Amino acid sequence: MSWHADDGDLREYAHGTLAAPRLWSVETHLAACADCRAALSAHVPPAEISAGWARLDAALDAPRPGxxxxxxxxxxxxxxxxxxxxxxxxxxxxxxxxxxxxxxxxxxxxxxxxxxxxxxxxxxxxxxxxxxxxxxxxxxxxxxxxxxxxxxxxxxxxxxxxxxxxxxxxxxxxxxxxxxxxxxxxxxxxxxxxxxxxxxxxxxxxxxxxxxxxxxxxxxxxxxxxxxxxxx
Incomplete structure (x- = not known):
């Protein structure tokens, strides 16, 4: 992988089709690279991003059963x-x-x-x-x-x-x-x-x-x- 993640890898990562070990490399790089995270957002529809945030909010707000x-x-x-x-x-x-x-x-x-x-x-x-x-x-x-x-x-x-x-x-x-x-x-x-x-x-x-x-x-x-x- 180059200094930045390949555009094809970002596309596959966004669609959930990127296989290991490239998946692990891209995830590690995305955690430290704001430019690649911005490039990744171009491959994800806005509606899917909103739905993801909604699922995250629901999971965080859900009470834990005793x-x-x-x-x-x-x-x-x-x-x-x-x-x-x-x-x-x-x-x-x-x-x-x-x-x-x-x-x-x-x-x-x-x-x-x-x-x-x-x-x-x-x-x-x-x-x-x-x-x-x-x-x-x-x-x-x-x-x-x-x-x-x-x-x-x-x-x-x-x-x-x-x-x-x-x-x-x-x-x-x-x-x-x-x-x-x-x-x-x-x-x-x-x-x-x-x-x-x-x-x-x-x-x-x-x-x-x-x-x-x-x-x-x-x-x-x-x-x-x-x-x-x-x-x-």
């Missing part, structure tokens, strides 16, 4: 939904709270003589998780979520499914760890689904905090009343 987002994508969750879930810190706190409460429930039921503690408290876990995962008072990304190109109720449903799946799986594991109670240890499942569905349905009218609080209070009162009637 471990939680990558795991959700591997499990079959859509990219945008996985990013929405992974970018919400209140969801992670609700999952952590579910882990702690489930462990406490398992210990408490193991000590008690009946699964009443698990049956009464486990249905409240997903309801509480939904309550702390959405709303202006608790969610630091609430303003961003409101103006996002996604309906607010759909966003609430996405987070509800995430919380419900996590808490249900953890509570199920706690139930399986109590084989002495048999199928009675799984009696919390239908109440959990009913309480969560009722709370989500009332959120549109009562708000994301008041609705779960009222539903949870009603469930607690019902459990206490039934316990009093059974003992009296």
């Amino acid at each position: 471990p939680v987002e990558s795991l959700l994508v591997r499990l079959g969750v859509a990219d945008h939904t996985a990013r929405l879930l992974a970018a919400t810190p209140v969801l992670r706190r609700s999952w952590l709270g579910a882990v702690v409460l489930t462990l406490l429930l398992a210990v408490g039921v193991g000590v008690a003589a009946s699964p009443l503690l698990l049956l009464a408290t486990a249905p409240l876990l997903p309801l509480a998780g939904v309550a702390v995962s959405f709303g202006p008072a608790l969610d630091p990304t609430y303003e961003t979520a409101v103006v996002a190109p996604m309906h607010t109720f759909r966003l609430l449903m996405v987070r509800t499914v995430a919380v419900l799946a996590t808490t249900t799986a953890l509570s199920a594991l706690a139930s399986l760890a109590l084989p002495s109670f048999g199928l009675a240890a799984l009696g919390w499942l239908l109440p959990a689904l009913a309480l969560t569905s009722t709370g989500v349905a009332l959120t549109a009218r009562l708000g994301p905090v008041l609705a779960p609080v009222l539903v949870g209070t009603g469930w607690t009162a019902l459990v206490v009343l039934s316990r009093l009637l059974a003992s009296g």
Whole structure:
């Protein structure tokens, strides 16, 4: 190769047809020669240059998926939904709270003589998780979520499914760890689904905090009343 890259080599390089080892020589020379870079631009259509810059900008601005987002994508969750879930810190706190409460429930039921503690408290876990995962008072990304190109109720449903799946799986594991109670240890499942569905349905009218609080209070009162009637 001469002092400057050959015009034919530049043309082939621009079209992507230049083969090694000339390709390596031209690339090395272009990195240090402004004149050859200017000559190279004459062989590339302006539209292709603009498209290349656009692809570069998109690649630089694209967020890098974290471990939680990558795991959700591997499990079959859509990219945008996985990013929405992974970018919400209140969801992670609700999952952590579910882990702690489930462990406490398992210990408490193991000590008690009946699964009443698990049956009464486990249905409240997903309801509480939904309550702390959405709303202006608790969610630091609430303003961003409101103006996002996604309906607010759909966003609430996405987070509800995430919380419900996590808490249900953890509570199920706690139930399986109590084989002495048999199928009675799984009696919390239908109440959990009913309480969560009722709370989500009332959120549109009562708000994301008041609705779960009222539903949870009603469930607690019902459990206490039934316990009093059974003992009296």
